[in-house]
Amino acid sequence: MKNSLKLLDEVLNKKNYTKEDIIYLMSLKKPEYLEKLYKKAYEVKEKYIGKKAYFRGLIEFSNKCIKDCLYCGIRASNTDVERFDMTKEEILEMAHWAYENRYGSLTLQSGERQDDFFTEYITDLIKDIKKISNGNLGLTLCLGEQTEKTYRKWFEAGAHRYLLRIETTNEKLYKKIHPNNEKHSFEKRKDCLKLLKKIGHQVGTGVMIGLPEQTEEDLVNDIYFFKEMDIDMIGMGPYVVHKDTPLGKEVLNREDNNEEKIYERFNYGLKMIAITRIFLKDVNIAATTALQAINPLGRELGLKAGANILMPIITIPKHREKYQLYDNKPCIDDNSDQCKVCLTGRVRSVGDTIGFGEWGDSPHFSRSILEE
Numbered sequence: 001m002k003n004s005l006k007l008l009d010e011v012l013n014k015k016n017y018t019k020e021d022i023i024y025l026m027s028l029k030k031p032e033y034l035e036k037l038y039k040k041a042y043e044v045k046e047k048y049i050g051k052k053a054y055f056r057g058l059i060e061f062s063n064k065c066i067k068d069c070l071y072c073g074i075r076a077s078n079t080d081v082e083r084f085d086m087t088k089e090e091i092l093e094m095a096h097w098a099y100e101n102r103y104g105s106l107t108l109q110s111g112e113r114q115d116d117f118f119t120e121y122i123t124d125l126i127k128d129i130k131k132i133s134n135g136n137l138g139l140t141l142c143l144g145e146q147t148e149k150t151y152r153k154w155f156e157a158g159a160h161r162y163l164l165r166i167e168t169t170n171e172k173l174y175k176k177i178h179p180n181n182e183k184h185s186f187e188k189r190k191d192c193l194k195l196l197k198k199i200g201h202q203v204g205t206g207v208m209i210g211l212p213e214q215t216e217e218d219l220v221n222d223i224y225f226f227k228e229m230d231i232d233m234i235g236m237g238p239y240v241v242h243k244d245t246p247l248g249k250e251v252l253n254r255e256d257n258n259e260e261k262i263y264e265r266f267n268y269g270l271k272m273i274a275i276t277r278i279f280l281k282d283v284n285i286a287a288t289t290a291l292q293a294i295n296p297l298g299r300e301l302g303l304k305a306g307a308n309i310l311m312p313i314i315t316i317p318k319h320r321e322k323y324q325l326y327d328n329k330p331c332i333d334d335n336s337d338q339c340k341v342c343l344t345g346r347v348r349s350v351g352d353t354i355g356f357g358e359w360g361d362s363p364h365f366s367r368s369i370l371e372e
Helices: 005-012 019-026 031-048 088-100 116-132 148-157 171-176 186-199 216-228 246-253 259-280 289-294 298-304 336-349 363-371
Strands: 052-062 105-110 138-142 161-163 202-205
Touching: 005 019, 005 031, 019 216, 019 259, 031 259, 031 298, 052 088, 052 336, 088 105, 088 116, 105 116, 116 138, 116 148, 148 186, 171 186, 186 202, 216 259, 259 289, 259 298, 289 298, 298 336
Parallel strands: 052 105, 105 138, 138 161, 161 202
Antiparallel strands: none
16 A cells, blocks of 8 residues: 555545554554544544543552563562562552542552462452442452352452553464473463453453564554454553563663664654544543653553543652562652642543543443443
8 A cells, every 4th residue: 555645534434444444553654644534543542432541540569479471570470579569558548549549440550369368368369459439430450360169259349440461462472581480381371361351341451552573564463463352442652671580681681672662662652642533533541651661652652642641650758669560660769649639630631531530441341331
């Protein structure tokens, strides 16, 4: 296909998109073409979601993890990390802060654990958070692979959204960025997403963008995976190196982390947001902190490209620096009040409003329920 503005207009104005159309959109490079793409994505967001962003107050309450993913700064083998657990009192204090500041929802995130103490602790924690907010705080969990019994227990306790990132839907590439053992099974990851959907969670997943050996076709297939798995919410962002990981060291040794390469990953991140919005229309899409780790205005650009979810960190300050999945993570020196003021300004700068006090559930999920 020739990259002409006329052709781009024809594709963007279609009601239904073919895979060839999505491949074409993913190949766009010229700034004037990308501006048209982002403008269309924002129009689709406005039509199906509204010009509104929703906050998910992010509590990263523990960096202890049984997994050893080759890209992750808190992988089990990284002995340079100072491990921590926030106390239940600290977590509930921040949950109460979020409720008082009219954040509609919380996200609880930690390293992956599957022991009985952990799963019961989370069950009690969910109930306590619901109690202190009179049931008004929406709750997303990002706690990795669990059994169906555990997922169901957490759902029945009051969590209604679950984010489990697949990281890449190319199984061959998945195996290159994870240890080759049962604990890091691609199929198990997929099966967990199916279990979550079966139980009734709003299901989220996402990918890293710009991984070594990842192709544009891989990214297009990721978007089709979101569609085929009936995903409700998507959290994806550019791959950002962590220097103390095997994958990070490999990328640095190959000198694949210069400014040009970093911004190439960033631009693909924005394209992924925009194309996913245009193709899937009514899903929730996060403007991730990884965008801001590369570009100070990354999250604003994510919102303008079609994202509608932000996850301001409300982890207590003394632990923020210890929860770094990648280098140069933004906001680790701020407190919760500063993050609120900062992100509120960022949202308003692009012309969006904030859904304070609202859960901001995925319209896609609500539509799916009505169609059942």
